[in-house]
Amino acid sequence: MTTVARRRMGVEERREQLIAVALDLFSHRSPEDVSIDEVAEAAGISRPLVYHYFPGKQQLYEAALRWAAEELTARFAEPHEGPLGARLLRVMERFFDFVAEHGRGFSALMRGGPAIGSGRAGALVDGVRQAAFTQILAHLDVSRPFPRLEMVVRSWISLAETTALLWLDGRRVPRTELERQLVHDFAALAAVSAAYDARMAQVVRRILADEPENGIFADLVGRLMELPEPA
Amino acid sequence: MTTVARRRMGVEERREQLIAVALDLFSHRSPEDVSIDEVAEAAGISRPLVYHYFPGKQQLYEAALRWAAEELTARFAEPHEGPLGARLLRVMERFFDFVAEHGRGFSALMRGGPAIGSGRAGALVDGVRQAAFTQILAHLDVSRPFPRLEMVVRSWISLAETTALLWLDGRRVPRTELERQLVHDFAALAAVSAAYDARMAQVVRRILADEPENGIFADLVGRLMELPEPA
Structure with missing residues (x-):
């Protein structure tokens, strides 16, 4: 997936992608042990971009649930x-x-x-x-x-x-x-x-x-x- | 119950009493809303004495569970x-x-x-x-x-x-x-x-x-x- 293609992902699509990544990571390990860096890496985007969609890990976790x-x-x-x-x-x-x-x-x-x-x-x-x-x-x-x-x-x-x-x-x-x-x-x-x-x-x-x-x-x-x- | 009678309560008896009080209070309201002062009052003892048995609310709650x-x-x-x-x-x-x-x-x-x-x-x-x-x-x-x-x-x-x-x-x-x-x-x-x-x-x-x-x-x-x- 190229950077250009990633940038084309819409807001809702990106949110859903992050939620899917979160559900996967948080259910493997305790949320305390999962960093936003890992979420960003698994989603193939930057850490600041994750924070753009979710102010913190807690919010991302709740959105996923x-x-x-x-x-x-x-x-x-x-x-x-x-x-x-x-x-x-x-x-x-x-x-x-x-x-x-x-x-x-x-x-x-x-x-x-x-x-x-x-x-x-x-x-x-x-x-x-x-x-x-x-x-x-x-x-x-x-x-x-x-x-x-x-x-x-x-x-x-x-x-x-x-x-x-x-x-x-x-x-x-x-x-x-x-x-x-x-x-x-x-x-x-x-x-x-x-x-x-x-x-x-x-x-x-x-x-x-x-x-x-x-x-x-x-x-x-x-x-x-x-x-x-x-x- | 007199102060003398209360003082006579043994260590285990006192722990059990505090656990019983805790089970009652914590199940009525969220543990965040229950203070150690209330636990002390319900047990008829001083706040420091509660801390003597349990270092904190969390420990008391866990002991009760x-x-x-x-x-x-x-x-x-x-x-x-x-x-x-x-x-x-x-x-x-x-x-x-x-x-x-x-x-x-x-x-x-x-x-x-x-x-x-x-x-x-x-x-x-x-x-x-x-x-x-x-x-x-x-x-x-x-x-x-x-x-x-x-x-x-x-x-x-x-x-x-x-x-x-x-x-x-x-x-x-x-x-x-x-x-x-x-x-x-x-x-x-x-x-x-x-x-x-x-x-x-x-x-x-x-x-x-x-x-x-x-x-x-x-x-x-x-x-x-x-x-x-x-x-």
């Missing part, structure tokens, strides 16, 4: 059409697309980091979780969640986070299986909760009523039934 | 006797005992805090998670976990954390039900994973083979089967 949070949230949008299981599966596919593409950025976002006050990093992560929660409630046609439904949805979200972080560590399980498994997990957690709560049972029945015979939720019951026989 | 981590970890110990479901249920009861007794300390531990580098708070929390993970593997008689088993156990641990944090927020669901539910959740997540993995299926079959007819895992299948009928 914010970018990851917004990008991830955007993947949750899903049309309100068709069986719920299939909708959730499509969201899971896009979720793992994001995790696969931006693995380091995802880890950096979820684990926060020492350079950013955990309050602010935590607020970004909580924003993503809240967006996921709101989306799921909307798909379930529930405007005011009751305690057990809130627990099922929020605890499933943390399950999806943990599963994705563990998958990133070596990618030793096919992601397509984990996408399906997480949809099954949602159904399983909802069903367990429904065993204790009539309103939850109503939600589960409503989901299953819309589910086709060969749908992903129906599939779960069959799978569970095949297992319990001792070998 | 460390106390919570150790106390919680101690609750995981469970004899290797009897059906696995019953063992896990007893651990869940002690886990919710801890959460109920030290709710603020638990939240402070799990959410970390701005005063402590998220690296160090994170390491404490990861230590607790690792202890839980190791205990569960030992009960499952597995020395080297394979990827899917690791995912099930670790993601269930995050599910238990989230469930407890949500329960603390208003305590709107009976904790005894959540203790049972989390045991059922473990079985459900293991069963879903078993549907994709032969080794996981083997683990699930082994668990179920040891389970009595009226055990907590057996109960789950019955509960699940009663639900799917559309109303």
Whole structure:
């Protein structure tokens, strides 16, 4: 890349490039150990030019985390059409697309980091979780969640986070299986909760009523039934 | 409490008192907003005496988090006797005992805090998670976990954390039900994973083979089967 070509990069493009470089560097090492000189070198620009876009490392780090949070949230949008299981599966596919593409950025976002006050990093992560929660409630046609439904949805979200972080560590399980498994997990957690709560049972029945015979939720019951026989 | 009585408090007792006061104050407000003066006042001792035990707020905060981590970890110990479901249920009861007794300390531990580098708070929390993970593997008689088993156990641990944090927020669901539910959740997540993995299926079959007819895992299948009928 020539100097002329580098100079032609627009403001937004340059910001995005620096954010991508930052996500990569900050997730390899502690932000304290990464210098702006390294960011400049990795981006192929001068140190003063980095400061032109971001007044300091902290600002660059926060911008990088914010970018990851917004990008991830955007993947949750899903049309309100068709069986719920299939909708959730499509969201899971896009979720793992994001995790696969931006693995380091995802880890950096979820684990926060020492350079950013955990309050602010935590607020970004909580924003993503809240967006996921709101989306799921909307798909379930529930405007005011009751305690057990809130627990099922929020605890499933943390399950999806943990599963994705563990998958990133070596990618030793096919992601397509984990996408399906997480949809099954949602159904399983909802069903367990429904065993204790009539309103939850109503939600589960409503989901299953819309589910086709060969749908992903129906599939779960069959799978569970095949297992319990001792070998 | 008289000054004489206060002076009689031993070193360890005084440290524990300050840690208890710290857990309470730091979990109500950001550690930045809590002064050592307030800690001293809440403990009924002088500011210099607080510094005698802890050189600074950061050290006190870390000691408080460390106390919570150790106390919680101690609750995981469970004899290797009897059906696995019953063992896990007893651990869940002690886990919710801890959460109920030290709710603020638990939240402070799990959410970390701005005063402590998220690296160090994170390491404490990861230590607790690792202890839980190791205990569960030992009960499952597995020395080297394979990827899917690791995912099930670790993601269930995050599910238990989230469930407890949500329960603390208003305590709107009976904790005894959540203790049972989390045991059922473990079985459900293991069963879903078993549907994709032969080794996981083997683990699930082994668990179920040891389970009595009226055990907590057996109960789950019955509960699940009663639900799917559309109303």
